[in-house]
Amino acid sequence: MENKQINFFKTKDINTVLKPFKKGTVVNIDNLEVREKQKELKLGLHGWYAICPSTELKKNKIHYFSLFDEPLLLFRDKNNNVRCIKNICPHRGSSFYGGSISNGELTCPYHGARFSSQGNCQNIDRITCSHIVDNNYDNYAKRIHLSQFKVVERESYIFIYFTDKSETDLNKFNDDSLISNYDLTANGFSVKDSVSEEVLVDFKCDWSRIIENHLDILHIFWVHGDTIPDKDVNKNVLVSFNQKININPNYIESIYFYKNNPTKEFIRIKYIPPGRILIYKGDPAASRYVQVLDHIPLGDNKARVIVRHYRKFLKNKFLNNLILFKEIQKKIFYKIFDEDYMILKTQTYNQKLGLIKNDEIKLLGEDRIINYFWNWYKKSEEKDNPWKHINKNKELNVYDEIILKYPPEIKKLEVINNINIIRKTFIRYAAPLVFLLLII
Ligand code: FES
Ligand SMILES: [Fe+2]
Structure with a gap:
């Protein structure tokens, strides 16, 4: 720009x-x-951004937002870990707007694909479209992932680490900006x-x-x-x-x-x-x-x-x-x-x-x-x-x-x-x- x-x-x-x-x-x-x-x-505009107060993200609710015009969302999985993902369904690319969270699983409103999260620092990796019968279905499920960004909750804020590349595996993230720099106690x-x-x-x-x-x-x-x-x-x-x-x-x-x-x-x-x-x-x-x-x-x-x-x-x-x-x-x-x-x-x-x-x-x-x-x-x-x-x-x-x-x-x-x-x-x-x- x-x-x-x-x-x-x-x-x-x-x-x-x-x-x-x-x-x-x-x-x-x-x-x-x-x-x-x-x-x-x-220098740099990539890094940790406080996206919303912890209290703002309620259980079974989706918080829609964007960063630099890229649509993203937050939700809590069943272990109460916050997930930040691209608001783009990996089935056919619709938004999750109008979708829902149930038992920590995110459901796409278009064809009902459901994505689970296994806990902190693991992938959101399971897709289930319950009406579809497909012999290759398990293989398809293994190949599909939501794109996500790293999230931490500190001092009642939800921070995400924004870069130009989202990941399917959070362990691949290698942020070089210390989140503790933002803590009030550190300041x-x-x-x-x-x-x-x-x-x-x-x-x-x-x-x-x-x-x-x-x-x-x-x-x-x-x-x-x-x-x-x-x-x-x-x-x-x-x-x-x-x-x-x-x-x-x-x-x-x-x-x-x-x-x-x-x-x-x-x-x-x-x-x-x-x-x-x-x-x-x-x-x-x-x-x-x-x-x-x-x-x-x-x-x-x-x-x-x-x-x-x-x-x-x-x-x-x-x-x-x-x-x-x-x-x-x-x-x-x-x-x-x-x-x-x-x-x-x-x-x-x-x-x-x-x-x-x-x-x-x-x-x-x-x-x-x-x-x-x-x-x-x-x-x-x-x-x-x-x-x-x-x-x-x-x-x-x-x-x-x-x-x-x-x-x-x-x-x-x-x-x-x-x-x-x-x-x-x-x-x-x-x-x-x-x-x-x-x-x-
Ligand atoms: S686009 Fe999401 S389930 Fe098809
Ligand atoms: Fe002012």
């Missing part, structure tokens, strides 16, 4: 990438400190004493533009200033920061310290390629919350984000239920993503039509991490060429209706959440009051 927006970043190495830019007008970030001899971020935050809320959100816009948005500190003040409950996050409040960037093969992070209190961290944004961003409020070890953003490149102009918020405050379940914390938090998540949505959609349009011209774009000093990201992305795209299945034919977007199911693209869950807030508020507060009035 040609990516017009990155052509203007001609930078060759990190020293050039990080050369000083003009200062911004809203927030002053200077004193950039780059550690000597740090290494470049490892300085102990999840043990925390609780969390999460939502999934779908966007009809470019995956890399969403990552850019989440690496961008400046827009937080402008776009989300009225929504994020932090007194320093407001476009009318000027706060100055010093920035420090750390880079190594596994991640790049940008740390913002208060200028008037140089040891105090305001925010730390950490990008662990290809799809994860961690946002810490303060130093990770002392942080009272961390936001985990997983970016899923469903396809061209189509992406999903899983946002999970771990927190170490307000952990009392009863109090949480009483004040409807979960629902209110979800409402805030939806609002924040709504605030970004039109910006991201129009930016994607401008990008895809080649309207963002190199010589018309001037970056701010605060955009250093974004500049670094685009350079990395361009090289990673060249290395792995993940967009080779890209669907350019709009008429053929048949998977959209199967795959896109979350706000802001699909409003249903947002509406349900709002109804829940009203209903539960009434039950908790208004109903006892009405009851009391009736007695009086």
